Amino acid sequence: MADGESPPWAELVPDIVREIGRHLLCEIDRHHADGLCRSWRDALLQLRPPPPPLPRLVLPEADGPAFYCVPSGCRPHPFVLPPAALRARCFGSYDGAWIFQAVDQAANHVLLNLITHQQLNLPNLLRFHSFMLPALIFDFEVAFVAATLSSRPTDQGCVGAGIISFNRVPHDPRHIAFWCMGDEAFSWSIQMTRNIGGALELDVVDLLYSSHGAGAFLFLTRREDIHVFRQPIFPQGDVMQSTPLYFERRGDDDDDDGRPVLDRYLVESRGKLLMVVRLGDREPARLPTTTFRVFEREDELFNNYWNKLPDLGGRMLFVGRGCSRSYEAADGYPGMEGVYFLDDRSFHDPMVVHMNAADRQYPCSDNGRWSGAQPPAEVERCFPEQGRSNYSPPPKNVFLLTIY
Secondary structure, eight states: OOTTOOOGGGGSOHHHHHHHHHTOOSHHHHHHHHTSOHHHHHHHTTSOOOOOOOOEEEEEETTEEEEEETTTTSEEEOOOOOGGGTTOEEEEEETTTEEEEETTSSSOEEEEETTTOOEEEOOOEEEEEOSSOTTOEEEEEEEEEEEEESSOTTSTTOEEEEEEEESSOTTSOOEEEEEETTOSEESOEEEOEEEETTEEEEOEEEEEEEOSTTOEEEEEETTSOEEEEESOOSSOOSSOOOEEEOBOOOOOOGGGTTOOEEEEEEEEETTEEEEEEEEOOSTTTOOSOOEEEEEEEEEETTEEEEEEOSSOTTEEEEOOTTTOEEEEGGGTOTTOOEEEEOOOGGGGOTTGGGSOTTTOOBOOOOOEEEOOOSSOOOEEOOSOOOOOBSSOOOOEETEEEOOO
């Protein structure tokens, strides 16, 4: 193309340009199209803005995390990160482009904003005062496994909740703990376990903050019950009180056909609380993820039970510990309903964060979208094939990120 000559796409008639623009559902793709030439910009200005943005799904790649965009055909969009963030372990995210990271795997926990690069320090210690000698203080180094927040981290009174492990005894059952933004240490924690064959096993598999009423942190257990910690969390009394919600056992679904449960997630959708159950292949392989079941909380008098939904009803569910979100395909994403998921296996391995880089391997291959269509509901491997990572699991929806 000679100097001063218009590119061939500049000659497209405006109706064709607008038709192309209607298929650009990602705000970044639309912005790039605006910049192609003036004729495109003028034509695209006549379109409605793109639909509300969806979370980016983060996958750890060799050069650092890559941020994949579902409306853009599950392609990555570049983000410039601080050098320390490129090899950090990710363990959650929060709306507004905040991501939870452990810069040193099991230490130096921070909350990083991907847009402004603002970094907020998180607790690295659990601090106990001796009952007999209050002046005597015991500090225990801890590692975050998952986390969520009650509000934006810069809001006054923001409270965080996390699932944590102890660095000295990583095989011991994990605890749940709360903190106020700005705290350098947790002041207390709760061990939520159950006895299985004489061994204690972590009973909590997910957490969520619900803003209904005064607000509350919800912790989902393996038995599919929920422990509710209502606001105000701080200042707490001598004993932190939770309200258990026990659910009727739902038993095995006839159509599960012996598939094992890999994970469970909580997500709020249309004013209701949902539990998303992730199922694997039949024994002994278990993996990869083969299907999902979605249940809605129902209560009658003093009984709670999980009611299985026949289909997704147009929902787009992005699942990940502490950061699951629900969106509507009707808001501008036709044909995109489904459950979007990333590899979550490392949650069940308490030792991986304590290994050296040569031996540390986070599984990253079990990613995709479950269509939820009936029949059949299939898993689509819509993200590039991923090998194992030595610095982070997929920020599960984790590590999901909504960029505004």
